[in-house]
Amino acid sequence: MMTASNGPVRQSSVRAHNLALVLQTVANRADQPSRAAIATLTGLTRATVSALVDDLIAGGLLVERDPLPRTGAGRPAAGLALSPDGPAGLGLEINVDYLAACVVDLAGTVRHRAVRPTSPPVALSDLASLAGEVAAAASADGLTLAGAALAVPGLVTPGGIVRVAPNLGWQDVDVPALLAGAPGLAGLSISVDNEANLAALGELRAGGSAPTFLYVSGEIGIGAGIVLDGVLYRGGRGWSGEIGHVTVYPDGRPCRCGANGCLEQYAGQSQVADDPELAASALGIALSAVVNLLDIGVVVLGGAYAPVFDQLRDGIEAELRRRVLTAGLSPVELRPAVLGADAAIRGAADTVVREVRENPAAWLSRAV
Missing domain, CATH: 1.10.10.10 (Winged helix-like DNA-binding domain superfamily/Winged helix DNA-binding domain)
Structure with a gap:
């Protein structure tokens, strides 16, 4: 042939x-x-x-x-x-004030899930402990982990190095190497990606959205995953989606990134709790710019935004109607994430499972 x-x-x-x-x-x-x-x-x-x-x-x-x-x-x-008892994927998420982990089997069913609070100075050690606990639970359930994927709120290289994660205080952190010795993770391949990217993939594969959409994850920081025709758009260096550092008020509050007036300073998790109307307006301004630039017709709000979607919707939609050039021709669809706050860990675990499903020969060669 x-x-x-x-x-x-x-x-x-x-x-x-x-x-x-x-x-x-x-x-x-x-x-x-x-x-x-x-x-x-x-x-x-x-x-x-x-x-x-x-x-x-x-x-x-x-x-x-x-x-x-x-x-x-x-x-x-x-x-x-x-097989419900075959290889499974371990999804991990590290954020400023919490950690999360889940195990998803080959059919995409969540078999184990855990969330715990943390803080940046101890986040990695806490994550290693949590990963070990969840891996042990998966093993006790008869599952074999095929790998692990970690979602982080920062810029990540293809090799898994976190170049910068301002809200964690990280710069050039080799996360896979630091986690490799954790109980339950020894010998596992560990990939790392931006949390909004993984959340967008999770949402895409859950079938909750059109093939082209913008996923916005709101936590203490804000990130976005851009999906175009069913494919995650990463940008030339793999760092697309940093919507949290789009300027909404040029002379506004200082941001820890060094700029002023970033969206993150007006629509982060604490800002939503303090002043949801201001947060919604700021989100609407930033989202309008993205929609005008990329011609995206669907915006999905995930992370901490999903539970308060009803509080934010009217304010965001008012700005979209006002600022999106084509709003009168084709209104932007705004909706909450189907997977809610679990989108990042579900997307992370699913990337591991999909590697097995797309290349079973590699898994079979390991199992010999």
């Missing part, structure tokens, strides 16, 4: 592709397809599907379910489903 651009395709590559095709077919179906149904859906032969399914069952990725009763002739076929 040849391709014009890549030369010969190895047999192992064909197998890896077909394993992913079968697993994704099962994952994307609302029913529990049989082997014969998978062959029809994928175009693979029944013999090939049967061999691949056997491998996926042996590797703990699929399970067979009792067949549904049928009225026609012949023996009903067993259905296939993602």
